[in-house]
Amino acid sequence: MTTEAVADPLEGVAHVPGVPKPDPVIIADGVLRHFGGLIAVDVEHLEIQRGVITALIGPNGAGKTTFFNLLTGFDHAQAGTRVYNGRELDRRYEIPQWDQAKSTVIGLLGSLIGFMLGAFILARADDQSDPSLTYLVTGFVVAVGVFLYVRNKPGGPQSLAVYGTSTALGTALGTLFAVLVSPTSNWFSTTMAVGWLIGGGLGIGFWRWATGPLPSYEIAQLGMVRTFQLTKVLARLTVLNNMRLGAQNQRGERFLSALFQTWKTQEKEITAKADVLLDRFLLSKMRDEFAGTLSGGQRKLLEMAGVLMTDPEVVMLDEPMAGVNPALTQSLLEHVIELPADGTTVVFVEHNMDVVREISDWVVMMAEGRIIAEGPPSVIGQDQRVIDAYLGAHHDETLEELDKTELAEEVDQDLDEQEEMAEEVEDE
Amino acid sequence: MSDSRREPAESRSAIPVVSIRDVVAGYIPGVPILKGADMDVAEGELIGIIGPNGAGKSTMLKALFGLIKVTSGEVLLRGKDITGKKAHQLVQQGIAYVPQTENVFPSLTIGENLEMGAFLRPSLFTERRDYIVELFPRLGERINQRAGSLSGGERQMLAMARALMMEPSVLLLDEPSAGLSPALQDQVFIRCREINEAGVTIIMVEQNAKRCLEICNRAYVLDQGRNAYTGTGTELMNDPKVIELYLGTLAAAD
Numbered sequence: 001m002t003t004e005a006v007a008d009p010l011e012g013v014a015h016v017p018g019v020p021k022p023d024p025v026i027i028a029d030g031v032l033r034h035f036g037g038l039i040a041v042d043v044e045h046l047e048i049q050r051g052v053i054t055a056l057i058g059p060n061g062a063g064k065t066t067f068f069n070l071l072t073g074f075d076h077a078q079a080g081t082r083v084y085n086g087r088e089l090d091r092r093y094e095i096p097q098w099d100q101a102k103s104t105v106i107g108l109l110g111s112l113i114g115f116m117l118g119a120f121i122l123a124r125a126d127d128q129s130d131p132s133l134t135y136l137v138t139g140f141v142v143a144v145g146v147f148l149y150v151r152n153k154p155g156g157p158q159s160l161a162v163y164g165t166s167t168a169l170g171t172a173l174g175t176l177f178a179v180l181v182s183p184t185s186n187w188f189s190t191t192m193a194v195g196w197l198i199g200g201g202l203g204i205g206f207w208r209w210a211t212g213p214l215p216s217y218e219i220a221q222l223g224m225v226r227t228f229q230l231t232k233v234l235a236r237l238t239v240l241n242n243m244r245l246g247a248q249n250q251r252g253e254r255f256l257s258a259l260f261q262t263w264k265t266q267e268k269e270i271t272a273k274a275d276v277l278l279d280r281f282l283l284s285k286m287r288d289e290f291a292g293t294l295s296g297g298q299r300k301l302l303e304m305a306g307v308l309m310t311d312p313e314v315v316m317l318d319e320p321m322a323g324v325n326p327a328l329t330q331s332l333l334e335h336v337i338e339l340p341a342d343g344t345t346v347v348f349v350e351h352n353m354d355v356v357r358e359i360s361d362w363v364v365m366m367a368e369g370r371i372i373a374e375g376p377p378s379v380i381g382q383d384q385r386v387i388d389a390y391l392g393a394h395h396d397e398t399l400e401e402l403d404k405t406e407l408a409e410e411v412d413q414d415l416d417e418q419e420e421m422a423e424e425v426e427d428e
Numbered sequence: 429m430s431d432s433r434r435e436p437a438e439s440r441s442a443i444p445v446v447s448i449r450d451v452v453a454g455y456i457p458g459v460p461i462l463k464g465a466d467m468d469v470a471e472g473e474l475i476g477i478i479g480p481n482g483a484g485k486s487t488m489l490k491a492l493f494g495l496i497k498v499t500s501g502e503v504l505l506r507g508k509d510i511t512g513k514k515a516h517q518l519v520q521q522g523i524a525y526v527p528q529t530e531n532v533f534p535s536l537t538i539g540e541n542l543e544m545g546a547f548l549r550p551s552l553f554t555e556r557r558d559y560i561v562e563l564f565p566r567l568g569e570r571i572n573q574r575a576g577s578l579s580g581g582e583r584q585m586l587a588m589a590r591a592l593m594m595e596p597s598v599l600l601l602d603e604p605s606a607g608l609s610p611a612l613q614d615q616v617f618i619r620c621r622e623i624n625e626a627g628v629t630i631i632m633v634e635q636n637a638k639r640c641l642e643i644c645n646r647a648y649v650l651d652q653g654r655n656a657y658t659g660t661g662t663e664l665m666n667d668p669k670v671i672e673l674y675l676g677t678l679a680a681a682d
């Protein structure tokens with residue numbers, strides 16, 4: 001735990017799962033992710049305090065990595081909302097909330113415009129005048145049917161409105177084009193139809209984009225970056241180039257200042273920064289080697305150094321120290337512990353409790369997808385459920401101190417209990 | 429702390445099971461990673477290998493298991509020269525190896541991965557599988573899940589389980605505890621010791637140096653492709669130089 005002179009921002013926060021924090025940078029609410037019948041993440045509510053170090057612990061398969069994936073946009077939840085820095089990540093723009101009457105009128109209108117226009121174009125193309133009524137009736141029925149189907153879905157009527165408007169606009173443009181280019185009657189229907197298709201397609205695309213979740217790279221550009229438990233360094237790039245790639249997330253943000261800088265000086269700055277980090281992570285010697293030739297631990301180090309290239313606002317580290325030599329771990333922790341001083345929020349998953357105790361201000365414990373405990377490390381380390389589900393009864397003892405037969409019995413007992421639990425789950 | 433570390437199995441023969449003599453090996457011709465490393469492992473010993481990242485620990489196991497070319501020096505198995513032998517030949521001689529990364533078949537299910545592990549002795553399959561499921565109940569519950577969709581720790585369990593499917597006489601483990609929860613890490617170390625007491629020689633590379641040095645008979649500290657220190661676990665754990673350079677003081681603080 002850090003010992004600063006500044007008052008602990010989390011002082012007085014209750015040690016209960018889902019407790020509100022004074023200044024949350026991340027808020028997850030009702031986030032649910034299941035794979036078939038397996039519930040991987042089921043987080044009722046969690047807030048992460050800005051500018052402190054939060055550890056996320058829990059047994060293997062508790063859902064920690066999946067939760068990281070959901071927060072950073074690498075996976076999508078089946079339900080729930082995620083807010084980062086006051087911005088909702090599940091929707092680029094808020095869907096307007098229309099009342100019942102308004103959404104019925106506008107939604108139905110949109111649907112009718114879109115589908116009846118299509119029917120009209122088809123009828124026109126099929127130039128025997130008889131069947132045109134059939135087309136129009138079919139178009140009407142489809143329009144009403146689709147409207148009834150989406151009426152109660154969130155954003156449903158709005159999306160029909162967007163669809164109707166855009167197909168109408170598309171058709172108008174197509175017709176205009178036909179008038180200008182070749183005013184023969186055969187072409188007319190075709191260009192109208194093409195306009196109708198393109199307009200409708202663009203409308204649907206726009207709507208999905210506007211109301212859909214932010215993709216992972218945009219979340220990274222907003223300042224929330226992460227590392228992967230199973231490293232994702234690019235084997236065919238050199239170590240230095242992997243680092244430079246890390247800096248790219250930031251480019252967008254810096255666009256203006258980049259305009260006034262020559263490309264060369266910016267490149268130089270980035271390289272200088274990479275070198276400082278590589279030095280700290282003991283990777284200088286490997287600077288110009290392909291990342292694919294790094295040892296297991298070195299890949300972990302490169303991955304972590306890479307995210308620090310961007311001066312992120314929130315860093316999420318998935319088992320950063322697994323496989324890193326203990327002496328180096330210790331020196332890197334000195335670096336991590338300083339990050340909050342620059343306002344950086346750190347969230348990390350870690351199974352090494354020495355690390356958790358050393359650097360975290362707050363610990364969140366997950367089990368079977370849920371948050372089951374929250375609090376400062378000293379409190380969480382003593383929590384009986386945390387000990388039972390995660391640490392094991394003998395975590396603080398040496399294995400030698402334990403009577404072997406006694407231990408074997410306990411292990412068997414544990415396994416029996418787990419089996420029973422598994423059976424119970426199956427019975428359900 | 430008294431030295432309760434037991435001597436390895438009494439029926440210890442004079443010839444080491446595994447010897448590495450002055451081995452030079454690497455990945456690219458002309459760039460040696462191991463620069464004259466030595467190791468002698470007696471029958472029934474549990475040996476730890478620790479050291480900085482990039483020291484050559486994994487490379488040492490790969491050289492031993494015939495996965496990379498040894499340019500000079502020799503590797504002996506029970507006195508017989510096995511330098512240059514290929515991995516599949518060594519598997520038949522009872523050596524099992526759990527790599528550090530990419531250690532499961534991601535597109536196969538857990539069950540199929542275990543079957544792959546038992547391919548040499550299919551008759552043992554059921555009995556071994558029951559043992560594995562007892563050791564890692566999670567694997568039993570998820571027998572039909574694709575290995576590629578497992579969590580990091582579950583993957584690690586499966587990698588270790590696969591090696592145990594074939595009842596090896598020499599077990600090479602590259603960071604078996606990485607990614608496991610603290611309770612499971614302890615269980616893996618305890619089980620390793622049990623397996624070792626049943627007569628299996630184990631060589632394990634570990635970054636959980638605290639636990640590794642607790643359970644091993646002897647350990648080697650590898651640095652820059654060479655042996656830096658060797659001794660019993662207790663000796664190394666208390667050696668100020670080893671603490672400063674490799675262990676750090678974090679783990680010792682509690």
Ligand SMILES: Nc1ncnc2c1ncn2[C@@H]1O[C@H](COP(=O)(O)OP(=O)(O)OP(=O)(O)O)[C@@H](O)[C@H]1O
Pocket residue numbers: 035038039040058059060061062063064065066067229577578579580581582607
């Ligand atoms: N694509 C998938 N299909 C099916 N199951 C999955 C998939 N991805 C994850 N799971 C399961 O969801 C659960 C949660 O996985 P997750 O990777 O989040 O665990 P974790 O808490 O990070 O564990 P560890 O500490 O071992 O890394 C696991 O039991 C895993 O097997």
Ligand SMILES: Nc1ncnc2c1ncn2[C@@H]1O[C@H](COP(=O)(O)OP(=O)(O)OP(=O)(O)O)[C@@H](O)[C@H]1O
Pocket residue numbers: 292293294295296297298323325455456461479480481482483484485486487488528
């Ligand atoms: N496939 C490869 N091609 C070229 N060089 C490699 C390859 N694999 C490893 N190396 C190099 O060999 C050196 C030793 O790697 P090794 O994997 O043996 O380290 P290690 O001691 O196991 O480290 P760690 O604790 O990080 O796993 C490293 O400097 C690494 O860059």
Ligand SMILES: [Mg+2]
Pocket residue numbers: 064065066229318579580581
């Ligand atoms: Mg994980």
Ligand SMILES: [Mg+2]
Pocket residue numbers: 295296297485486487528602
């Ligand atoms: Mg290694």
